[in-house]
Amino acid sequence: MTSTHQMMALHADTAGGSNSNARQQAPAILEVDDLSVNFGPLRAVDGVSLTVREGDIYALAGESGCGKSTLAYSLLGMVPPPGVVSTGQITFRGRNLTRMDRRKLDQLRGAEISMVFQAAMNAFNPVITIGTQVEHVLQAHPDSFPTAREGREYFEYLLRLVRLDPDVVWNGYESRLSGGMKQRVAIALGLLLRPSVLVLDEPTTALDILNQRLVIDILNDLHETLGVTIIFITHDLALVAELANRVAVMYAGRLVETGTIDEIFYDDRRHPYVSALIRAVPSVTADTELIKPIPGRVPSLAELPPGCRFAPRCALATDICQSVDPPLLLDAAEHGVACHVVNAGLSEKGLLK
Amino acid sequence: MTAAETTPATDPAPLLQVDGLSHRYPTSTAPLPALNGVDLDVAQDSVTAIVGESGCGKTTLGRMITGLLKPSDGRILYQGQDIWKLGRADWNQYRRAVQIVQQDPYASLNPGLSIRETLRPGLLHHKIVPRREVHGEILRLLELVGLDADEAFLRRFPHQLSGGQRQRLAVARAVSLRPQLVVADEPTSMLDVSIRVAVLDLLLSLREEQGLAYVFISHDFGVVRYIARGGRIIVMFFGEVVEDGPAEEVIKHPRHPYSYLLLESIPIPDPRTARRRRREIATDAVDDRAEQPPAEEGCIFANRCPFVEDACRQARPPMAEVSPGHRAACLFPERVPQLAEAIPEIAGV
Numbered sequence: 013m014t015s016t017h018q019m020m021a022l023h024a025d026t027a028g029g030s031n032s033n034a035r036q037q038a039p040a041i042l043e044v045d046d047l048s049v050n051f052g053p054l055r056a057v058d059g060v061s062l063t064v065r066e067g068d069i070y071a072l073a074g075e076s077g078c079g080k081s082t083l084a085y086s087l088l089g090m091v092p093p094p095g096v097v098s099t100g101q102i103t104f105r106g107r108n109l110t111r112m113d114r115r116k117l118d119q120l121r122g123a124e125i126s127m128v129f130q131a132a133m134n135a136f137n138p139v140i141t142i143g144t145q146v147e148h149v150l151q152a153h154p155d156s157f158p159t160a161r162e163g164r165e166y167f168e169y170l171l172r173l174v175r176l177d178p179d180v181v182w183n184g185y186e187s188r189l190s191g192g193m194k195q196r197v198a199i200a201l202g203l204l205l206r207p208s209v210l211v212l213d214e215p216t217t218a219l220d221i222l223n224q225r226l227v228i229d230i231l232n233d234l235h236e237t238l239g240v241t242i243i244f245i246t247h248d249l250a251l252v253a254e255l256a257n258r259v260a261v262m263y264a265g266r267l268v269e270t271g272t273i274d275e276i277f278y279d280d281r282r283h284p285y286v287s288a289l290i291r292a293v294p295s296v297t298a299d300t301e302l303i304k305p306i307p308g309r310v311p312s313l314a315e316l317p318p319g320c321r322f323a324p325r326c327a328l329a330t331d332i333c334q335s336v337d338p339p340l341l342l343d344a345a346e347h348g349v350a351c352h353v354v355n356a357g358l359s360e361k362g363l364l365k
Numbered sequence: 366m367t368a369a370e371t372t373p374a375t376d377p378a379p380l381l382q383v384d385g386l387s388h389r390y391p392t393s394t395a396p397l398p399a400l401n402g403v404d405l406d407v408a409q410d411s412v413t414a415i416v417g418e419s420g421c422g423k424t425t426l427g428r429m430i431t432g433l434l435k436p437s438d439g440r441i442l443y444q445g446q447d448i449w450k451l452g453r454a455d456w457n458q459y460r461r462a463v464q465i466v467q468q469d470p471y472a473s474l475n476p477g478l479s480i481r482e483t484l485r486p487g488l489l490h491h492k493i494v495p496r497r498e499v500h501g502e503i504l505r506l507l508e509l510v511g512l513d514a515d516e517a518f519l520r521r522f523p524h525q526l527s528g529g530q531r532q533r534l535a536v537a538r539a540v541s542l543r544p545q546l547v548v549a550d551e552p553t554s555m556l557d558v559s560i561r562v563a564v565l566d567l568l569l570s571l572r573e574e575q576g577l578a579y580v581f582i583s584h585d586f587g588v589v590r591y592i593a594r595g596g597r598i599i600v601m602f603f604g605e606v607v608e609d610g611p612a613e614e615v616i617k618h619p620r621h622p623y624s625y626l627l628l629e630s631i632p633i634p635d636p637r638t639a640r641r642r643r644r645e646i647a648t649d650a651v652d653d654r655a656e657q658p659p660a661e662e663g664c665i666f667a668n669r670c671p672f673v674e675d676a677c678r679q680a681r682p683p684m685a686e687v688s689p690g691h692r693a694a695c696l697f698p699e700r701v702p703q704l705a706e707a708i709p710e711i712a713g714v
Binding site: 190192225310 | 419527558559560563565566586587588590591594616626627628630634635636638708710
């Protein structure tokens with residue numbers, strides 16, 4: 013275990029609670045500033061700013077097409093062509109990722125920011141053992157461990173943390189592993205080079221309930237043990253509630269709310285889309301009588317409404333919402349909402365950051 | 366003469382009876398069949414939810430109820446008649462009366478057919494309305510499912526519709542034949558969260574208006590609880606029914622260890638509940654609870670069951686009543702903890 017990891021574990025202890033002062037003491041690790049990503053004329057991510065601090069478990073949440081995956085891929089400089097970062101920048105520990113050259117990005121990926129992709133079942137080569145694939149990663153990053161043997165030992169340590177039997181996995185082929193086991197091996201592989209940030213794309217989608225629970229427990233556990241900062245993409249509010257300490261909710265390319273999970277789920281000052289989304293999810297504990305769908309549908313990026321993108325579906329929308337896109341306003345605790353109605357009067361009350 | 370025909374008139378036969386249904390896909394190399402001895406009654410105007418993980422046989426069961434797949438063993442009785450022994454005209458009527466809404470509205474609609482052509486052939490083939498009224502009927506159906514009932518919309522093709530609109534069209538196609546029973550196989554799992562409940566509400570309102578019965582297949586207990594209010598839940602594990610009871614009862618008081626583990630593990634969209642439930646983790650322990658194969662002898666769940674006894678491995682436990690109308694295939698249902706101890710919020714709903 014490196015000393016960085018131990019240091020970050022201290023931050024992790026404070027980040028889990030709702031004490032926002034403690035959080036603000038943790039240094040920023042990733043800062044996204046006015047980021048836009050274009051696919052031709054379509055803007056999949058539009059002017060997003062957010063700060064991930066060391067020790068966060070940060071959820072990027074939203075429905076399909078909201079831009080959450082594009083945003084996450086841009087964190088690793090991996091926006092698929094023809095997508096391009098059209099405005100803004102991403103700063104990782106003071107370094108501008110958006111202007112970094114290819115060679116430096118290659119060194120950074122995996123070693124400092126690592127990604128576990130969706131559909132982990134496709135992440136492995138079926139004709140060589142898992143152990144051989146790990147050795148390939150270690151050969152590509154020869155400076156990461158003093159000897160290959162130590163690299164293998166560290167991977168076996170990670171396998172035990174994800175509660176798999178190292179002997180079975182190291183000599184096994186991916187076809188021998190179930191979907192849930194592959195997802196756990198993919199998480200261990202993502203952590204092999206001891207990154208300080210782990211990005212996961214829909215880490216529980218396509219897993220059955222028992223495996224979802226296991227992955228949630230394991231990620232909470234890894235966060236505590238290794239102190240790694242976790243960013244995950246999800247459409248599932250239950251996963252946000254179970255795993256995250258902070259969350260950014262996106263809608264049609266815009267960031268509409270960012271805050272702690274308690275702010276998102278319980279605060280009085282919330283984005284109408286977020287409140288409506290929480291009410292729209294049938295769960296085993298929600299009051300069935302209160303569950304309501306959101307009328308209408310998510311606008312296509314090619315036909316965005318002028319003004320607030322949620323206005324056509326919003327029960328609170330007023331005239332200004334139809335014409336002016338609302339900015340995301342942060343309060344002192346870094347809880348941000350992009351809504352004219354909710355934010356009305358906020359600056360007069362001196363509540364803004 | 367079938368058993369159903371001898372039932373006294375005071376207790377009419379259920380709309381559909383599934384009796385000892387088993388199936389093994391001819392190409393399967395799995396040690397266990399896809400379905401094994403499934404029994405199930407579907408009453409008129411009822412909701413029966415079938416819950417289970419991927420691979421438990423719920424989709425196979427749905428396809429068999431719809432008559433799309435012939436079982437290798439067992440019978441499906443529709444209004445007392447074995448569906449695989451029906452004459453041509455009766456079979457035609459059965460295929461009209463039992464419809465299916467499938468999971469993936471991107472795959473279940475023919476991309477080459479306009480909305481009009483998606484709905485028209487069924488109406489004509491089954492002579493639902495006279496030919497000159499077909500056009501009006503199509504508009505009525507679109508209105509019924511909350512789609513635009515106008516000429517321009519009729520000329521659209523599936524690729525011009527959103528996922529939610531496609532699924533509404535699939536529902537319109539299913540109810541256009543005025544069925545008695547609709548099998549809905551995960552109809553909302555591919556849809557965006559914000560519109561799922563709208564499609565569920567559509568199914569519920571159609572049931573009220575048309576007296577439909579649903580067999581609703583899902584892996585999501587939240588969705589099932591919403592749609593099956595007042596109905597039944599059937600829990601399946603590797604091709605077998607392990608629990609069957611009133612929906613609220615199964616969710617609040619599961620009596621089979623498998624149903625209990627599923628419900629206890631469900632991620633819940635409420636941070637306070639989630640934090641309280643966060644489990645202390647025994648590090649370094651290999652956890653393969655979710656990976657154990659089903660037992661080939663005795664209770665199918667024995668390899669994963671935390672309450673297993675030697676007796677469980679001797680013979681397959683029969684479905685036994687645990688409370689009125691609620692049955693579980695477990696020898697020791699009293700060992701299953703009360704779910705409310707793990708999730709108190711569940712008792713209050």
